[in-house]
Amino acid sequence: MGIRNLLFEHRDVENIQDIAVYEKHGGYRGLKKAVKMERSAVIEEIKTSGLRGRGGAGFPTGIKWSGIPQNDDKPHYIICNADEGEPGTYKDRELMLKLPHLLVEGMIIAGYALRGTAGYIYIRGEYVEPAWQVRKAIDQAYRAGYLGKNILGVKGFNFDLYIHMGAGSYECGEESALMSSLMGERGQPRLKFPHAPYPTVEGVWKSPTLINNVETFCAAAKILDMGGAEYARLGTERSKGTKIFSVSGHVARPANYEVEMGTPLMELIEAAGGVVGGALKAVIPGGSSVQIVRAEDCPRVNLDYESCQQNGTLLGSGGFMVFNDRTDIVLLMKRTAEFYMHESCGKCTPCREGTRWIYKILDRITSGGGQPGDVELLLDICSQIDGRSYCGLGDAAAWPIVGAIKAFREEFDYWIAHKRSPVGPGHVPPTPEVVNPLLTLVPA
Numbered sequence: 238m239g240i241r242n243l244l245f246e247h248r249d250v251e252n253i254q255d256i257a258v259y260e261k262h263g264g265y266r267g268l269k270k271a272v273k274m275e276r277s278a279v280i281e282e283i284k285t286s287g288l289r290g291r292g293g294a295g296f297p298t299g300i301k302w303s304g305i306p307q308n309d310d311k312p313h314y315i316i317c318n319a320d321e322g323e324p325g326t327y328k329d330r331e332l333m334l335k336l337p338h339l340l341v342e343g344m345i346i347a348g349y350a351l352r353g354t355a356g357y358i359y360i361r362g363e364y365v366e367p368a369w370q371v372r373k374a375i376d377q378a379y380r381a382g383y384l385g386k387n388i389l390g391v392k393g394f395n396f397d398l399y400i401h402m403g404a405g406s407y408e409c410g411e412e413s414a415l416m417s418s419l420m421g422e423r424g425q426p427r428l429k430f431p432h433a434p435y436p437t438v439e440g441v442w443k444s445p446t447l448i449n450n451v452e453t454f455c456a457a458a459k460i461l462d463m464g465g466a467e468y469a470r471l472g473t474e475r476s477k478g479t480k481i482f483s484v485s486g487h488v489a490r491p492a493n494y495e496v497e498m499g500t501p502l503m504e505l506i507e508a509a510g511g512v513v514g515g516a517l518k519a520v521i522p523g524g525s526s527v528q529i530v531r532a533e534d535c536p537r538v539n540l541d542y543e544s545c546q547q548n549g550t551l552l553g554s555g556g557f558m559v560f561n562d563r564t565d566i567v568l569l570m571k572r573t574a575e576f577y578m579h580e581s582c583g584k585c586t587p588c589r590e591g592t593r594w595i596y597k598i599l600d601r602i603t604s605g606g607g608q609p610g611d612v613e614l615l616l617d618i619c620s621q622i623d624g625r626s627y628c629g630l631g632d633a634a635a636w637p638i639v640g641a642i643k644a645f646r647e648e649f650d651y652w653i654a655h656k657r658s659p660v661g662p663g664h665v666p667p668t669p670e671v672v673n674p675l676l677t678l679v680p681a
C-alpha cells in the first residue's frame with residue numbers, strides 16, 4: 238500500500254510527450270500486444286484486471302466494454318470524458334499534459350477491442366494546454382501508423398481520433414449531456430436506462446458508444462501491457478489497481494499522488510507533507526460531491542470503494558481536499574452550494590429550484606440571519622433533490638450538504654444561534670476575495 242506510480246511511472250521522464258521517448262519507455266507495447274489477440278480476449282483482460290471506471294461512479298470497465306455489440310453493422314464510437322469538472326480534481330489534466338500517448342494508446346486499444354470507427358476526446362474548454370499535448374500526440378500516432386487505416390497491419394482495423402473542446406460546463410461531464418454536447422445539441426442530460434437504452438447500445442448518433450474517463454483509458458493501456466492478472470494483484474478485493482488523487486487544501490505539498498487502492502487515508506495526507514496552518518479538521522476524499530469526513534474518523538478510512546462507502550463517503554473522482562481547524566464548514570458548504578446552483582442546467586425542477594434554495598438558506602445563515610429550523614429545512618430540501626432529479630448533478634448537490642450537517646451539525650447550530658462563525662473571533666462576511674473555492678477560511 239502507499240504511493241505506487243503505475244500510470245505515473247514515466248511522468249517525470251524528459252520529453253515523455255514525444256512518441257519516440259514514450260516508445261523507448263515501453264509505450265504502445267500494450268497496443269501491439271492487443272492487436273495480436275482476439276478482440277474478445279482484450280475485453281477479458283480488462284475484466285480480469287477488475288478495473289472500475291475512474292470518472293466517479295466506479296462502474297466495472299470490463300462489463301461496460303462487453304456491452305458493445307460485436308456483430309452489428311453500425312459504426313461504434315469511443316469517447317473519452319476529459320471534462321474534469323469536479324471541484325478539487327485535476328488528475329486528468331496532468332495525465333493529458335504529461336502522458337498524452339498513454340491516453341491515446343488506451344483509446345486505440347478500446348477502438349480495436351470494440352470495433353470502434355472513431356474516437357472523440359471531449360476536453361473541458363479551460364484545458365487548452367492539455368488539449369495541445371493530446372493534439373500533438375494524435376498527430377504523432379497517425380504518422381507512426383497507430384491511427385488511420387489498417388493499423389499495425391491489421392486489415393480492416395481503421396480508427397480515427399478527434400478532439401472536441403467543451404465550453405467549461407460541469408454538467409457536460411455527465412455522460413448523456415456530454416453526448417448531446419458532442420453532437421452539437423444543448424449540453425443537457427437524456428433519459429437513461431431503463432427508460433432509454435444504455436449508451437453501449439444507443440449512444441451518439443444512435444450507435445453503440447463507449448464512454449470512459451481519461452484515467453480509465455490510461456489504466457487500460459497499462460493493463461494490456463502488464464496483464465490483467467498482474468494489475469489485479471494490486472489493491473483490495475473489490476477495488477483493484479491504483480488510483481490518482483488530486484490533493485488540495487491545507488497540506489504542505491498539494492499535487493496529484495497515485496496510490497495503491499486500499500491505502501490508508503492518513504498515509505496520503507502524510508505523503509502530501511502533512512496538514513499545515515493548524516490541526517486536521519476534516520477531509521473530502523472524492524471531490525466536492527461526496528460527504529466530508531471528520532478528523533477523528535479519518536484513521537478508519539482506506540482509499541478504496543468499499544472502505545469509503547462503509548465510512549459514509551465515496552471515492553468519487555479522487556478530488557482529495559484537506560481542511561485544517563481554521564476552516565468554517567458552513568462557509569465551505571455555502572461555496573459548494575453556490576457551485577452546484579451555478580452549474581445546474583435547469584432542466585428539472587428539484588435541482589433547478591432546490592440548488593438555489595440551498596444556497597439562499599446557507600447565505601442567510603452565514604450573513605447572520607439564520608433561523609431556528611433552517612437545518613431541518615436544508616435536510617428536507619436535500620431529501621427532495623436526492624434521487625428525484627433527472628441526472629446525478631442533483632444528487633451531487635445534496636450529498637455534501639447532508640454529509641456536512643451529519644458530521645458538523647454543531648457548526649450550523651452555532652452560526653444560527655450566535656450569528657457568527659464558530660472558528661473565528663467574530664462574524665466575517667465572506668467576500669469573493671476571502672472565499673476560495675477550496676479553502677474557506679475565516680481570518681483570525
Ligand SMILES: Cc1cc2nc3c(=O)[nH]c(=O)nc-3n(C[C@H](O)[C@H](O)[C@H](O)COP(=O)(O)O)c2cc1C
Nearest residue numbers: 290291292318320321322410411412449450453629
Ligand atoms: C454532473 C456530473 C458530472 C460528471 N463529470 C464527469 C467528468 O468531468 N469526468 C468524468 O470522467 N466523469 C464525469 N461524470 C461521470 C460520467 O457520467 C460517467 O460516469 C463517466 O465518464 C464514465 O467513465 P468511467 O466508467 O471511466 O468512470 C459526471 C457525472 C455527473 C452526474
Ligand code: SF4
Nearest residue numbers: 582583584585588628
Ligand atoms: S439534475 Fe436536473 S437541472 Fe440538475 S443538472 Fe441534472 S437535469 Fe439539469
